[in-house]
Amino acid sequence: MPRQPARASSGRYVSRLTGGTLAIIMAGGRGERLKDLTAHRCKPATPFGGKFRIIDFVLSNCVNSGIRQISILTQYKAQSLIQHVQRGWSYLRGEFGEFVETIPAQQQIGPTWYRGTADAVHQNIELILSHRPKHVLVLAGDHIYKMDYGPMIAYHVEKGADITVGVVEVPAPDSVHFGVLTATEWNRVTKFSEKPKTPDPLPGRPDAILASMGIYVFNTRLLEKMLGEDAADEASAHDFGKDILPKAISGNLQVFAYPFQDVKTRAQSYWRDVGTIDAYYDASIELVHVKPELNIYDQDWPIWTYQVQQPPAKFILDEEGRRGTAINSMVSGGCIISGAIVRESLLFSDVRVDEGSSIQSSVILPHVEIGRGCVIRGAILDEGCEIPDGMTIGIDRAADTERFHVTEKGVVLVTADMLRRLTA
Secondary structure: OOOOOOOOOOOHHHHHHHHOEEEEEEOOOOOHHHHHHHOOOOHHHOEEOOOEEOHHHHHHHHHHHOOOEEEEEEOOOOHHHHHHHHHHOOOOOHHHOOEEEEEEOOOOOOOOOOOOHHHHHHOOHHHHHHOOOOEEEEEEOOEEEOOOHHHHHHHHHHHOOOEEEEEEEEEHHHHHHOEEEEEOOOOEEEEEEEOOOOOOOEOOEOOEEEEEEEEEEEEHHHHHHHHHHHHOOOOOOOOHHHHHHHHHHHOOOOEEEEEOEOOOOOOEOOEEEOOOHHHHHHHHHHOOOOOOOOOOOOOOOOOOOOOOOOOOOEEEOEEOOEEOEEEOOEEOOOOEEEOOEEEOOEEOOOOEEOOOOEEEOOEEOOOOEEOOOOEEEOEEEOOOOEEOOOOEEOOOHHHHHHHOEEOOOOOEEEOHHHHHHHHO
């Protein structure tokens, strides 16, 4: 494992660095592996954690780190994301040079839409330069984690790096989903492979690899130069992982890895790529555990968001067999559990569960109505679903496969479109 960075300089020094940094959040991805969950929204706009959206985590990381100049690049089905950012993230003060802005794909420098992550940034390079940042922090908008970017930027400066890449350890079989780095003991990156089938493992640990988090710190002028060269290369895929980083390494630039670890214990910090239905389900259900690894109750590192004002959750009826109850669960505002039981589940806002129904190990997104006598097990119910009286989900896999989407692990994804097709 590459050596853990020493504790970066703190206080005023770090605040000056973050204050001079522009964050670029890549939020244009389709999220195809999330199947029907992203049929009407981009992946960063997907609800998560009972009241948040996925992009709230990276935005909160920026604001909590002291980065107050943030540009969000959008492309695919971005309307709900744009609305969410406008409603929940418009409190920064423009007169102080603070902003969170959404930038849609608009063919700024040619007739093409974004051809890759690097091209997305290149097409907005004039806008980026107009803010005169000393450093540009490129971030993926679709991961769940809490991270102070200040020490990473300070590490970048202290190393004299041209590019610094945030990295995590992941199991070697997962390499086909990540960019994989090879680094020296001092974290100097010597190789970068995009989603390799046979990755270089960590020294002495054949079961683990060093994976890119999709977080990059660039010196601004170098970023401008490299993106310009990449745009002129017809053979390029115009992607940071496939093109920019390998060229930087082969060109002998100073590329360093920044391990996302606890400074004291060197333990891997929480980071999840919720890019599949199973990964999204697992990360959601983890939150209802007694002590989940991701602490969303942390007042020292709050996750900010926009939410509609809702009354408190309500649990009604108190008769044998008709008692509104939630056990080992998270229930958001506006929910009414009427004579039903909810176990080990996560309910977003404005969910109604009627008499005699049973919900277990499920993720229920906003504005879902569950009728009487329903049984829901191991399912994700998308926003706006109306479950008719007596419906069972997660009991008969063959029946579920005919009606809904069932993952390899048996998680059942139900959307409003699927339910409408059943009654058409």
